[in-house]
Amino acid sequence: MTDRALSANDPENLLALAQALRAEVGTEYHDRLMESIYTDAAQIADHAVTRDGQGRRLYFDRLLDRALTSRVWGFPIMVLLLMVVFWITIAGANIPSGLLAEFLNGTVYHALHSVAAALALPWWLSGVLIDGVYLATAWVVSVMLPPMAIFFPLFTLLEDFGYLPRVAFNLDRLFKKAGAHGKQALSMTMGFGCNAAGVVATRIIDSPRERLIAIITNNFSICNGRWPTLILMGTIFIGATAPPALASLVAAGSVVAIALLGVVLALGLSWFLSRTWLKGEASTFSLELPPYRPPQILKTLYTSIIDRTLIVLWRAVTMAAPAGALIWLIGNVTVGGVSVGEHLVNLLNPFGLLLGLNGVILVAYIVAIPANEIIIPTILMLTMMIGRSAAVQAGVMLELDDAQVYTVLTQMGGWTMLTAVNLMLFSLIHNPCSTTILTIWNETRNVRWTAVAALLPVGLGFAVTFTTATLARVLGLV
């Protein structure tokens, strides 16, 4: 393409001239240019805009901002709002979750088996299809759909109203103190939906150092795939310890606590990184607080249910279907009289127990690398298969509502409060899903940092769960 011979004007000459002129005009060129732009912009805006005093609504906006971004009240209000959102989610999802589980894992499941029997399908085929693929997807739907159908619209309403930038504004100070970029607060907030999206959102950060910090720590924003795990554990283990009237509130509190711990970890790790491998000064920037906008409630409900809930659910289902087949296979293909799944679980069990988890959970986290959404169904299916329960073989006890999930986990899986708490912790602190890892690679194009972003959290997760497990054992809590 570069037909040098034909061109009289060598680009290098042009660049040399540019260099010479740059030396001549000096370094203030950028500032002068900006000055010119600002002056022109101010003049033109002045021609076009007239103001007739301030409206009352603006006064209201200011008042609201003063409260929501106040040094004293900003954080308590944030925690309170999160509590309310999760409380509504947990209290509201309870009944539909049970009904859905009864229908999908009971009625439909039995109907499918009847059809399979009528068609005289071989046992392994109906096993893979019904006990594997169907059951895993049905569980994903019944575990995830109700809480998400409540949580997403609520969250989107807050977003639409303009609350998220206020959260970022509150966190901005802290991130700067941690040696990171204030805009990290925004990419972190984005990560609460999806970490891959959060990682891409770090493009708004100009300094490569601060961008890397934001990418590595984005994993500590709990994503769509992980909220259901936390909500279920919070409900059946932690909420259940409180009197029934307070159960939902306590459950919501435990979920919020984990989410906040994520923020603390993101800050802590940012601080650590900016003082070790990614040393440097925090850059300053000004965060624009957008005006409050009255949320468009119906539109928000529609788009958050269609675009967010169903899309996330669809992703979970597409991941759950092959995972279900895989789980059924490893549960039914035997080597030396014991299923492959059981071999795997037994292999990982000692390490799992050391962490206050168990082998099933660790196998589930390996199976769920493509999508965290399928953690709970995987754990349940593995627990029941490894439990070798006659009930499972006979196909009963599958319409698991929350109480039955609790029974299965404690009776067949031998779970304790420690297992539940550590699962919540590990859900927060483990490797990013494969989509996020791929996105990190795409954004950084660097094997080393991709590896750090993938392995650092899982190492930290092992350390944290080991510590809590050891503490619980030393203190005689389990």
Added chain:
Amino acid sequence: MTAKTLPTGACETCPVAKNATLIKLGLNVEGWDYVVALAGNPNTGKSTVFNALTGLRQHVGNWPGKTVARAEGGFLYKEKRFKLVDLPGTYSLLSTSVDEEVARDFILFGQPDVTVVVVDATRLERNLNLVLQILEITDKVVVCLNLMDEAKRHGLTVDARALSRDLGVPVIPAAARKGEGIPDLLQAISQVAQGEYVTRPHRIKSRDPKLARAVEKLALEVEAAFPGLPNARWVAMRLLEGDARIVEAVRTRELGNLSRGVQPQPVRREADVVLETMR
């Protein structure tokens, strides 16, 4: 019916009639006649305008920095197919963060037929900084003066005609959330794309004669090296500032393609694809 009693002229001015010629094509962007870029500061409603034109449901959030990758969609207006590209929101095109680069590279190297700059009517002055920079790169600009409803709420009146006079490009007042102004915006896009509306873009005035001379001198050389380049002055300003990307584009003669009207397809970053599939 009532339609019979209306004077026939009413149809031409009625927004519904104008809108009737708009066919939203969603993700279908094949065989387009014109490429339209959608630029603007963060959180000015670019995605809302994008959705209104394409019928897509790109997630819209009330916070800056939501769109960091490009999103594409299409629409059919008056029998012409338009491909619409939603660019990341940026405050300027001068610094070096990835989102600004994505936006700048598309406007410069993608050579859209029209660039629509969505501006926030309540924060006009700051939004104009970006408009002025875009006007240096391309003549074919339409300004969408969005959030007029909010400006009203804040007690602000913005004179779109005065603004249009000063900027030398069409300025269309709009409240995209309510669909107001979209028909006029379509018409302006179509007129600028087809050259029916000839713009006379505002140029940034250099107040320092020494700098003005330097820019002028360098612009002449750029013009000589790349005859027919539509934005020699802007390239000169960037070279004077030592913009690495532009220096590279000069060195590799990538800029030469622009003057020859060759349409290099901007590189599609993997991350854009990942993000798009997740939406």
